[in-house]
Every structure is written in C-alpha cells, then in structure tokens.
Amino acid sequence: MLAPSLLLRALGKAPPSTEVSAPLLPRSQAEMAAPCALTLPSPLSVSSSSPRRSRRSGVVAMASVGQKVYAPGVAVSEGNGGLPKIDIKSPHGSEAEIYLFGACVTSWKVPNGKDLLFVRPDAVFNGQKPISGGIPHCFPQFGPGPMQQHGFARNMNWSITDSEVIEGDPAVTLELKDDSYSRSMWDFSFQALYKVALHSTSLSTTLKITNTDDKPFSFNSALHSYIRVNCSFVKETKSYSFTKHIIVLVLTSILAVQASISGVSVKGLKGCKTLNKDPDPTNPLEGKEEREEVTFPGFVDCVYLGAPSELTLDNGLGDKIVISNANWSDAVLWNPHLQMEACYKDFVCVENAKIETLLLEPKQSWVAEQKIELI
Numbered sequence: 001m002l003a004p005s006l007l008l009r010a011l012g013k014a015p016p017s018t019e020v021s022a023p024l025l026p027r028s029q030a031e032m033a034a035p036c037a038l039t040l041p042s043p044l045s046v047s048s049s050s051p052r053r054s055r056r057s058g059v060v061a062m063a064s065v066g067q068k069v070y071a072p073g074v075a076v077s078e079g080n081g082g083l084p085k086i087d088i089k090s091p092h093g094s095e096a097e098i099y100l101f102g103a104c105v106t107s108w109k110v111p112n113g114k115d116l117l118f119v120r121p122d123a124v125f126n127g128q129k130p131i132s133g134g135i136p137h138c139f140p141q142f143g144p145g146p147m148q149q150h151g152f153a154r155n156m157n158w159s160i161t162d163s164e165v166i167e168g169d170p171a172v173t174l175e176l177k178d179d180s181y182s183r184s185m186w187d188f189s190f191q192a193l194y195k196v197a198l199h200s201t202s203l204s205t206t207l208k209i210t211n212t213d214d215k216p217f218s219f220n221s222a223l224h225s226y227i228r229v230n231c232s233f234v235k236e237t238k239s240y241s242f243t244k245h246i247i248v249l250v251l252t253s254i255l256a257v258q259a260s261i262s263g264v265s266v267k268g269l270k271g272c273k274t275l276n277k278d279p280d281p282t283n284p285l286e287g288k289e290e291r292e293e294v295t296f297p298g299f300v301d302c303v304y305l306g307a308p309s310e311l312t313l314d315n316g317l318g319d320k321i322v323i324s325n326a327n328w329s330d331a332v333l334w335n336p337h338l339q340m341e342a343c344y345k346d347f348v349c350v351e352n353a354k355i356e357t358l359l360l361e362p363k364q365s366w367v368a369e370q371k372i373e374l375i
C-alpha cells in the first residue's frame with residue numbers, strides 16, 4: 001500500500017516542495033519558548049522507585065520526572081498498565097489525561113463530567129502498541145508506508161518539558177526527540193514539542209516539529225482524534241432483566257447489519273477535494289464533497305484535502321463540538337463500521353491532518369494548532 005504522500009504522487013498530485021515554509025504561528029512559538037511558570041510543588045502520586053522499562057527507550061519518563069514539580073492543576077500518576085500519565089485539572093471543572101506513551105490525550109472531561117473523547121475497548125496500555133483512542137499522533141507518516149502505520153510518534157515515550165498556568169488554566173508541554181528506535185525507521189534528528197492546554201469548554205494542542213538535523217527531511221502528520229458519539233443501544237440496557245437483555249442482544253445483532261451511526265454529522269467539508277479509501281484503500285477515489293453535512297451511514301475512510309479551519313461535529317449526544325485549527329491543512333474522517341462491531345457506534349475519528357508531504361530544512365520548524373470546543 002502507498003503512503004498518502006506517495007499516493008498523492010501516484011494520483012499526479014505531488015505537493016510543491018515550497019509548501020514547507022508554511023506560515024508559523026507567532027503566538028504558539030512565543031508560548032513554546034516561554035520559560036516554565038512553575039509555582040507550587042504538586043506531589044507526585046507515583047513513586048519513581050519501580051521504574052518501568054520499555055524495549056526501546058529504557059526507563060520511561062516517570063523516573064526522570066520523579067523529582068520534578070509541576071504547575072498547579074498538573075500532576076503525574078500511574079495510569080492503565082502502569083504507564084505514566086499526566087492529569088490536568090482546570091479550576092473551571094474540566095480535566096484531561098495525557099499518557100507519556102505516544103503523548104496521547106486519552107480523556108477530556110468538560111465541567112458536566114462528560115468525556116468527549118473515546119478510547120476503544122480493544123486499546124492496549126502496554127508501552128508496546130499505540131494507544132487506540134483519545135488523540136494519538138500520526139508522525140512522521142500518516143497511514144501505511146515505508147515505516148509502521150501512522151509513524152512512530154504514537155509508539156514512543158515522550159517527556160514533560162514544561163507545565164504552566166495560562167489565564168488560570170493548566171497547560172503542559174511534551175517533547176519527543178529521535179533515538180535509535182526512530183532512527184532505525186527514519187534516520188533524521190528532530191524535535192517535536194506538543195503543548196496541551198485545558199480550558200473550561202475547550203482543549204487546545206500545539207504541535208511544533210523542528211528539523212534539528214543538518215539535512216532536510218519530509219514528513220506528514222495527523223491528530224487521529226477519536227470523538228465519542230451516540231452510545232450503542234446494548235450499553236443502555238444494562239439494567240434490563242436477563243431475558244430482555246438477551247432479546248435486545250439478538251435484535252441488535254440482526255439490526256447491526258443495517259446499522260449506521262444516526263444523528264452524527266460533520267459540517268464544513270462541502271467543496272473539499274476527497275480521496276475516498278472506500279472501497280479500496282490502496283486505490284483511493286478522487287472526488288469532491290457535495291454534502292453540507294457528512295454522515296456515517298456505513299464504513300467511512302476519507303481524506304479531505306484543503307479542509308477549512310473549522311468543522312462542526314454533532315455527536316448525536318446533544319452536543320455540538322467545533323474542531324478548529326491553524327495550519328492543519330487537511331482532514332480525515334474515519335469510522336470502521338462493522339469492522340469494529342463492538343464500538344463503531346461509540347466514536348468517529350475527525351482528524352486534523354497534513355497529508356501532503358512537508359519538507360523542512362535544517363533548523364526550520366512547522367507549527368500547527370488544534371482546538372476542540374464544546375459549544
């Protein structure tokens with residue numbers, strides 16, 4: 001199968017190399033460069049006395065951050081599978097969790113307690129496989145290609161470089177650098193900085209990729225966001241009697257053949273060029289989105305080139321979620337439908353992406369922001 005960048009070339013859409021110098025975002029850069037605004041120590045709830053080892057990076061970041069203190073509202077604890085995670089809490093009542101493994105935001109709860117993100121039930125937290133859910137990174141490759149699917153950034157330990165409070169809300173910055181593992185697949189020196197900032201009704205992320213090598217490199221990337229949507233019928237029947245539960249299970253199984261995610265739609269993609277990976281992911285169909293509202297009547301796996309800076313998702317749970325961005329030029333919608341029968345009704349992936357390959361010269365950086373907001 002071809003990497004999307006190769007795929008674009010195969011489709012005669014080779015990206016111009018000049019696009020590399022995509023405009024940067026001065027605010028993000030300034031914030032990234034700002035010194036750590038630590039104030040009060042936050043005691044760690046996990047001891048560094050039993051550091052876990054990864055087959056690639058040795059002692060994970062927990063041990064190296066064991067003695068550090070963080071800004072108010074930021075703490076490190078032991079998550080699923082013993083993996084270290086950052087817990088950030090806003091005084092406005094929202095909270096999020098970020099695993100250092102993959103710098104994956106796995107949970108974002110708004111003040112009413114709803115988690116707007118979704119982690120698949122088959123997700124593993126073993127430090128070996130990417131976490132399937134939340135907001136995994138795809139870097140330096142989106143999709144299949146010369147290296148592992150979606151690149152290695154979601155499959156490596158990131159470290160915490162900064163924590164701060166911005167207008168009362170906590171933010172944390174994670175860093176990933178090349179090591180022997182990444183270089184075995186992609187022989188370049190790079191730095192990725194990923195800042196996650198929590199607000200009362202929004203979660204924003206800023207990704208900055210810098211070429212720290214002495215030769216140019218190219219990459220593509222995405223934030224593979226799993227957004228929670230309307231829950232499946234079976235889950236809502238937990239309190240039913242055993243007999244009713246069986247009946248519901250049988251009916252649901254029969255209906256599942258026709259089932260679609262009802263009430264879930266994405267607005268804002270009309271007019272975009274599309275690369276539809278359904279039915280053949282190796283030979284995506286070029287097209288143009290004609291719909292005002294894109295729905296999920298079945299399997300969906302589609303790239304939208306030149307997507308707008310704002311999309312609105314109706315999650316079918318009574319919420320409108322605005323996903324805005326700066327510098328993520330493309331978008332991807334994905335729902336596996338019956339390929340993941342256990343959970344396909346519970347999430348859709350709305351991904352901000354940079355599908356066309358970017359070339360970065362030595363010392364050059366690329367910055368992109370995403371904001372997910374409940375309105």
Ligand SMILES: O=P(O)(O)OC[C@H]1O[C@@H](O)[C@H](O)[C@@H](O)[C@@H]1O
Pocket residue numbers: 132143149150224277281301302332334351
């Ligand atoms: O299972 P993974 O590796 O996380 O990928 C899931 C999906 O990710 C999407 O971004 C791709 O468009 C799909 O083609 C892919 O199947």
